[in-house]
Amino acid sequence: MYSLLNAYLARMIHRGNLSITDMQGVTWRYGDDSGEPLHIKINGKKWERAIALDPALKLGEAYMHSGFDFVQGDIYGLLALVFENSGTNAETAPWMRLWQATPSHSKRLMQMNTLRRSSSNVQRHYDLSGKLYDLFLDSDRQYSCGYFEKPDDTLEQAQLAKKRHLAAKLCLKEGQKLLDIGCGWGGLGLYMARQFKADVTGVTLSHEQHEIAESRAQAAGLREHCRFLLQDYRLLASPFDRIVSVGMFEHVGIGHYREYFAHVKRLLKPDGIFVLHSIGRSGVPYATNPFIRKYIFPGGYIPSLSEVLPVIEKSGLVITDIEILRLHYAQTLKLWREAFMRNRETAKALYDEAFCRMWEFYLAASESSFRWQEMMVFQIQLAHKQDAVPLTRDYTYEAEGRWRKTDSGT
Template sequence: MLEKQFYDQMFAHSFNIPITVQYWDHTTKTYGEGTPSLTIHLRKAVPIKALLKNASLALGEAYMRGDIDVTGGGQFPLQALLTAAYESAGSFMRNKKLIRVIPKQSHTEKKSKADIQAHYDLGNDFYKLWLDDTMTYSCAYFDDWDDDLTHAQQNKVDHILRKLDLQPGRRFLDIGCGWGTLMLTAAKRYHLDVTGITLSQEQYDFVNERIQALGLQDHARVLLEDYRELTDGPYDYITSIGMFEHVGQENLGLYFKDVAKLMKTGGSALIHGITRQQGGATNAWLNKYIFPGGYIPGLSENITHIIDANLQVSDLEPLRRHYQRTLEHWDENFNAHRNVIQQKFGYSFTRMWDVYLQAAAASFASGNIDVIQYLVTKAPSGTGLPLTRDYIYA
């Protein structure tokens, strides 16, 4: 009875839309005003103690087991439910102060490599199933909401490279190069001498194959190396896309100082990553199952580190809704291959990745998190960039 009362209070205060809940005892109750389009199927009660200790971890694991399901609400029911939870100003969990102090995490070079490989070395074949043809695993850039994902990812690469105002023959570094589309586009289209670094063995092998296939051996190389080990700077241009989320709160200052150290005076860098405008945060479920060692920094936190590294902010561009749309494409692709993925990785893994993609989309949709491009320069006075933004769109 106590569990039922707890859940009754939780559901009454956690969403800004009406919902229906089907409880484990086969009773049904509607919460909120209006006609619900979403139904939560609570097949088994999650212990109150586990919810109070860490709600995201307890509920995420319950969903992975199949103890919780969500139906209705269109193509992305979990996303719709979680968006309503994030947007709810009177969230029960927030009132109960379940957000804990951010725990300390290890981000030694050895631990960072293990964390990256735990996520990115699930196999290139796995990522090929649901990423686009460019194998780009970061926020795309949409001219229109209905753009094809491959077009939007190519658009993102072009947008980043135009922002840097690249000049041929110069040196270009991509920190956390992924599967190489950005760095190889810079080499092929802008005739730059490019270096990419990654801690993922799968990505390293893939990029090396692409360099050979494109005949770029004289202009491109990839290193299986930590950014803290790199000593062959300075570079004219630096990009780092979806990288600083992995370095840890305690290493953020070092990360931006290393970017500055590797950059020529007068050079520029485009840093693109997930940021919370409300302040830094971790998520216990994501850290345990998806991104070990992950930390989402606050906007002011990043700006402080950029200033402390003696870099100048030249442009900031929030891309929150672009990442929402990217994740919706990924989840649609993921579920189109759900049977294949489940046969290889199992039931719990498949539900885990589905909830990760939809929860992330909800977090961007609601404004709980953002993704921002920071264009920074290293120059004692002024910058080498044009006076206005017109050059980006010319």
């Protein structure tokens, strides 16, 4: 085995049961033999060196291109072992920093999400076959963090609760004009139109999402209350009573935050409310993981609150509430990953083995980051005026309680 990789693993893996068989047929063992055994067989010597020198990118690429296989265990188990050990092991801190190795000074260049580039980046991910997303998402195709009111909630229950939770924070009233920035396949907008008779406009840059959202509105008989546009939010002109954005802010790019909140301020009526739901970091800022940036979300970036709040402060909008959802996304991703694995052969028929391995790694790495690293989800409620919402959060709990009874009969 490449000596540097062996040295790093020997110093890092103090707990667990990891075996690696190299190209010479020699099996190396790491850990204290506790827990479920993991056994990896390396299929190419070049991958040993590559993973040692650039683990953030090359571990995922090695798995994607069959550079190693599992004799026992799976990719999620390997990532769990690495992150559980690295959290308490200062000896390997320099190597672990390579897991997120991208020079911070290059972040803005990688996130120059102009009108044209934003459209191209979105289509890279969201214009994949709709049949793929049907394999692991809930029936409403909510491709963002669920809200688990109970630990044993199903994916369907958690995603419905998320929509309810957002509606409560928006203080949504019948007939109000609602803008959904980054509307996905239309599920949130359709819920708002159906449950509250809101006048919904959703915008997306994905052709696939736009087509499906429009057909769903037509099939549900909601075209009168709900329309979806293949358009950048920056090109909208009419003001709205309420604005919501779920899972889109991660695609804005740090260099465009001032522009983003300026447009939100412009589009929000004087007595309006805006709720931003986004993945974030609870720690200091880091650049996007290179594997995720290259293969999954080009142009994407996960901000720390320290990068978002100063921009909001300068925008002139008032922060009326901030809520942190900690492990909700870890549980959401767990359910997505398990569903994808149940339907892996169907996904392979749609694409190929390399794609399935790429998607496995993406889901496993994302779940791991929410369980053992500094990933979380924040919901920030904004308005023009301090008295736009009630003084306490009781109004959200009361509203959710009422709507929960309604939703149970949907």
